[in-house]
Ligand SMILES: Nc1ncnc2c1ncn2[C@@H]1O[C@H](COP(=O)(O)OP(=O)(O)OP(=O)(O)O)[C@@H](O)[C@H]1O
């Protein structure tokens with residue numbers, strides 16, 4: 001199983017849309033076995049896949065049998081209505097989980113997710129994680145287990161600073177996860193001076209890896225969000241959906257499968 005985390009310290013840049021869409025394309029369209037993990041207390045990914053108010057990730061991180069609790073990893077995995085896509089959902093309790101993990105001692109604080117995931121290594125081809133915007137103990141757990149971090153960015157100011165922050169945060173994570181890679185996804189692309197400037201910075205000066213496929217700004221995405229529906233289900237033939245398929249191809253190629 002390969003683990004992909006969609007994460008940046010910025011809000012509203014398309015993290016959830018990206019995680020959901022990648023999970024859908026891999027599972028429903030390509031037939032890979034996918035475990036989607038909602039690592040955001042907002043629970044947006046869970047709601048999109050039809051699971052409401054379930055504390056799956058909280059139970060995994062706080063009440064797993066390996067920590068004296070009563071849940072195994074399989075106990076917190078829910079089936080979705082979609083082929084090949086299961087989910088570990090999240091709800092508001094995840095905020096508390098981040099605080100509670102800080103009280104745990106030593107390495108156990110950051111290795112709980114990775115260790116729990118080992119139980120289902122053989123059940124899935126991909127684990128796709130939608131992260132919240134804070135680098136709290138929950139997200140550190142996710143990043144310690146991740147092979148690849150996808151960082152969506154859009155224009156609106158402070159992108160360069162946000163990416164520098166992300167890079168700094170990941171260098172701390174590398175102490176626990178040396179192989180972690182990061183790749184920028186240019187999102188909500190528009191033909192404006194601001195967007196082209198940011199694009200040039202990413203491609204020519206940032207020194208960061210980036211997806212050659214870009215995701216255009218499109219009202220189709222907003223409609224899918226409003227309907228709480230995965231983008232490819234709402235608009236299978238839209239340009240943005242095709243671009244996400246190219247992103248998935250790049251992910252698969254980059255991960256050597
Ligand atoms: N390519 C796009 N074109 C237009 N709107 C988009 C696009 N991608 C995402 N959006 C919209 O931007 C908003 C934020 O998207 P999303 O929830 O995926 O971001 P997020 O980074 O997960 O946000 P949060 O930080 O709250 O978790 C949503 O209304 C979504 O529909």
Ligand SMILES: [Mg+2]
Nearest residue numbers: 015016040044
């Ligand atoms: Mg989100």
